[in-house]
Amino acid sequence: MRWTVHGERTILDTPWVRLRSLDVEQPDGARVAYDVVRLRDLAVATAVDDQQRVLMMWRHRFVTDTWAWELPMGLVEDGESPEAAGARELEEETGYRPEVMRELIYAEPAAGITDSRHFVFRAEGARRVGEPSERNESDRLEWIPLADLPGMIARREIVSSATLVGVMALLLDLRA
Structure with missing residues (x-):
């Protein structure tokens, strides 16, 4: 089952951590805010x-x-x-x-x-x-x-x- 990302907004942005809130649609059709941490490799x-x-x-x-x-x-x-x-x-x-x-x-x-x-x-x-x-x-x-x-x-x-x-x-x- 695939989740669909409709958008992303910045919560925090530093050289070490980027915290984002994603607007996602779950497989059952529900749309929710989902917080993720974006890090460098x-x-x-x-x-x-x-x-x-x-x-x-x-x-x-x-x-x-x-x-x-x-x-x-x-x-x-x-x-x-x-x-x-x-x-x-x-x-x-x-x-x-x-x-x-x-x-x-x-x-x-x-x-x-x-x-x-x-x-x-x-x-x-x-x-x-x-x-x-x-x-x-x-x-x-x-x-x-x-x-x-x-x-x-x-x-x-x-x-x-x-x-x-x-x-x-x-x-x-x-x-x-």
Whole structure:
């Protein structure tokens, strides 16, 4: 069943979030206002080394006041490809530059309320090129053994949906 959008009006518009009210017609014919969050695309990088470890950052998220391990990630800038954004974020946040970015998985984490698209890449041949240039992301980086990831997920040491999707896709990718 398809919903029809008849119009859209701005409620809030910031560089980070665009809140919109949509005039929609539901399949049963009812017309309602439906609020949605419009977000920019997100690129995520999973850098794996030859020892079967993934590069992760220990981060504090002030919105939820939680600490957890995350993959390097960030917003895709206007005119930038998701692959380029993933490589840029990896270098800015960790100081590692990939040779190749290979698409690992695509996700829409909350398609009923937001249009956010997550592009997750496997960063191949990542090598250290310097210190991270982004100083507000993390002060702790570690190469985590892939075998440790399931336990970390179970202990809620990995909770970000973009990171969860990325590490689970990475684990599936290794089995193929």
